[in-house]
Amino acid sequence: MTEHDTPPTEISPTEQAGRFARAREKQSMAILEDYVEMIGDLIAMHGEARVADIAERMGVAHPTATKAVARLKREGLATSRPYRGVFLTDKGEALANWVRVRHRTVVDLLIAVGVPQETAEADAEGIEHHVSRRTLKAFEAYLTDK
């Protein structure tokens, strides 16, 4: 009776704090991931990734995209020559590929459990960044022998 109608499963403050901290952590990577994936896509599609196109497709003003690219450079994920477009470093390309695979797997999983395609595509854009390697493995396994 010291037990009220307690919520979910009991969890220690420290553990719960850790979960929130990890979620914040993942979130801080989300923009990097989206930009890197986008840049890779644009290069694959048009042979180059121009800031204006990046901005348009990300739905932001171009100075915002410029800032993001600056951060990518700072983190060693991209390079850019003025008026010459943006390029991915090896590290950036590796990340882009990983992110692209994860994105697709998340969409596929959602569709597999009955989410309408368009909704799956939309929700995946946010969900993907919080899917850990372990969870991704589980998704892949499920899709394989479903």
Add this chain to the structure above:
Amino acid sequence: MTEHDTPPTEISPTEQAGRFARAREKQSMAILEDYVEMIGDLIAMHGEARVADIAERMGVAHPTATKAVARLKREGLATSRPYRGVFLTDKGEALANWVRVRHRTVVDLLIAVGVPQETAEADAEGIEHHVSRRTLKAFEAYLTDK
């Protein structure tokens, strides 16, 4: 042959921009949702939600929690009397309940497709905020007649 190895499905810049915009939108609600859920949980567990406990469980310094509570009040989701703890408005309570249900459904779905429980709990903390009503419905349906 105008077709390179194009990424995912072709999508117009405007549509894609819309998806990113919606993801940003959802993200801006995430903190509100987590706090409201947490406050509801604390009240259920201890009869009150003190800023110190909120901060501890969210894994942030207490001024950060205070600021978040201020935003909740601004948005009509919570009230608080100085040195007296935090309370949810009807609107806040409704949101908390909705968020709690969604949280649980997301965890259950992850487990159902084979994600280890602990991983599911951790990833869900970030994923939940990007699960739309449509997707949630699909999750519920899947869990019901799986």
Add this chain to the structure above:
DNA sequence: TTCGTAATATAGCCAAGGCTTCATATTCTA
């Protein structure tokens, strides 16, 4: 009832990620 401790509040700093506005460079076309 006082007083030390713990909880809360307040002030002010920082980085990230949006924005607008304006300057400058490049490119394309006439």
Add this chain to the structure above:
DNA sequence: TAGAATATGAAGCCTTGGCTATATTACGAA
């Protein structure tokens, strides 16, 4: 090849969500 249109860059503003450090309030024990 000049000039217009377009793309990029630079400056500076705003909000959010972190933080630390410092004041103030409330409370329980002596």
